[in-house]
Amino acid sequence: MGREDGAIQFNIAYHPTPYPHAMRRDLEEIAEVCDGIYLVFAESDLEYGSNKVKHCIDLAHEQNLIVLADFWGYGNLFACGAIPSLFTVQHPEYNCVTNRGRTIPKSCPNKQGVRDFMRGAVEGFMATYGADGVFWDEPSYGLAGYLGRYEDGEWACRCDDCQAKFRDRYGKEMPAGLTAEVEEFRNETMLGFLSDLCAYTKGCGEHLVTSTCIMTSDSEAFREAVAQTPQLDVFGIDPYWRPDQDVSQKDFIERYTGDSVAMGKRHGKLVEAWVCAWKQNAGHEADAYRAAKLNAQHDIDCLSAWSYRDYISWDPCDRANAADPERVWKNLKRAYSEIRDDDLEIRE
Numbered sequence: 001m002g003r004e005d006g007a008i009q010f011n012i013a014y015h016p017t018p019y020p021h022a023m024r025r026d027l028e029e030i031a032e033v034c035d036g037i038y039l040v041f042a043e044s045d046l047e048y049g050s051n052k053v054k055h056c057i058d059l060a061h062e063q064n065l066i067v068l069a070d071f072w073g074y075g076n077l078f079a080c081g082a083i084p085s086l087f088t089v090q091h092p093e094y095n096c097v098t099n100r101g102r103t104i105p106k107s108c109p110n111k112q113g114v115r116d117f118m119r120g121a122v123e124g125f126m127a128t129y130g131a132d133g134v135f136w137d138e139p140s141y142g143l144a145g146y147l148g149r150y151e152d153g154e155w156a157c158r159c160d161d162c163q164a165k166f167r168d169r170y171g172k173e174m175p176a177g178l179t180a181e182v183e184e185f186r187n188e189t190m191l192g193f194l195s196d197l198c199a200y201t202k203g204c205g206e207h208l209v210t211s212t213c214i215m216t217s218d219s220e221a222f223r224e225a226v227a228q229t230p231q232l233d234v235f236g237i238d239p240y241w242r243p244d245q246d247v248s249q250k251d252f253i254e255r256y257t258g259d260s261v262a263m264g265k266r267h268g269k270l271v272e273a274w275v276c277a278w279k280q281n282a283g284h285e286a287d288a289y290r291a292a293k294l295n296a297q298h299d300i301d302c303l304s305a306w307s308y309r310d311y312i313s314w315d316p317c318d319r320a321n322a323a324d325p326e327r328v329w330k331n332l333k334r335a336y337s338e339i340r341d342d343d344l345e346i347r348e
Contacts, residue, residue: 008339009036012305014030023059036067041053068135069133069134074087076106104156108162110162134209139193140215187222216252234271237260238276239256261299261300273300285328290335
């Protein structure tokens with residue numbers, strides 16, 4: 001990742017279609033403005049549709065596109081649309097337990113069985129499909145809406161394994177409240193989990209790229225910790241601004257991309273900024289254009305967007321997008337092309 005001439009590398013998230021001819025057209029179009037794709041797949045895609053994943057990687061490589069594998073929603077520990085983890089469903093014994101004793105559909109990163117599953121998933125994928133690296137999207141203890149909700153004051157994880165590790169770390173019992181020590185412990189747990197994921201990837205080949213993206217809602221302490229992750233190559237942030245926020249798009253991106261550049265560079269990482277190009281508001285098809293230009297005004301190494309043609313794979317087919325996805329994609333392509341030509345001026 002990162003271009004040899006120091007210029008920004010351009011990428012986009014891509015949800016593979018099961019139709020190879022359509023996929024080829026998509027990737028040919030993507031290759032006109034992008035250097036790489038983030039190949040999005042859930043556990044069920046490999047279980048029931050592995051051919052489309054193989055076709056996508058092969059066709060992308062034909063277009064000289066770099067392919068990073070996005071293990072979407074594995075263990076319900078990463079960002080995902082609405083596709084529950086098969087592993088989490090099949091292995092409830094590894095699930096998180098909240099501070100109120102409630103088991104939730106989210107695999108606990110402190111359990112060895114979960115880490116063994118992830119190691120097998122990474123090693124099996126790289127041996128079978130030959131991607132150029134791995135992407136870990138928004139690792140967190142958050143609970144996606146389609147999986148349920150935390151009650152007020154509820155958090156995870158406080159399972160037996162987490163309590164034992166907390167006791168070893170702090171020499172006392174794990175509180176039921178979300179204290180500063182508990183927050184620190186959760187951050188350290190997720191950081192250790194991410195470190196292991198990067199090590200699994202590099203174990204398949206030192207040349208393989210390791211990348212992650214964290215959220216603006218994550219604490220500064222967590223973001224700083226992730227930026228120090230051993231064997232992590234690309235440190236990303238997704239300043240996904242929406243027009244109903246009480247801050248301007250420029251100020252929002254200035255804050256989070258600026259902070260992330262400082263953090264990443266301080267720890268020797270390539271820095272990636274993500275552009276919100278999905279589920280755009282009606283009349284805001286140019287937001288992705290402005291976001292790309294604003295992010296590129298910082299010292300980033302990679303500029304990526306979620307996702308190709310404003311694709312929302314978990315929305316019903318009969319639900320119209322609020323924004324025109326063709327215009328969103330057209331605006332994003334224009335931004336990428338202009339930035340590649342060192343043109344950072346924003347033209348409405």
